[in-house]
Amino acid sequence: MAPIPTPPAEPDDNPDSYVGLDSDGAERLARERGWSAVRSLPPGAIITMEYRVGRLNFEVKDGRVARAWKG
Structure with missing residues (x-):
């Protein structure tokens, strides 16, 4: 049986x-902190x-981050 991937x-x-x-x-800072993908919506x-x-x-409104979440 194959191991469960981590x-x-x-x-x-x-x-x-x-x-x-x-x-x-915010995007630059997120990448510096190790996020592999950053999506602005x-x-x-x-x-x-x-x-x-x-x-x-x-979630970006008027050029500023209004909300942020993982995933």
Whole structure:
């Protein structure tokens, strides 16, 4: 029987710390902190709900991060 794969670790980072930052600076900071993918979305964007380890999502309104979440 094959071993169960171990998912890659996510950065030990609080998504709430990005709220209020300008979107470009927030994306740069997220990548520096180890996020492999950063996705910026407009408010109300329709997205799939699959969870992707290592991805940080930003809802960007008026050039600033209004909400941030993992996956």
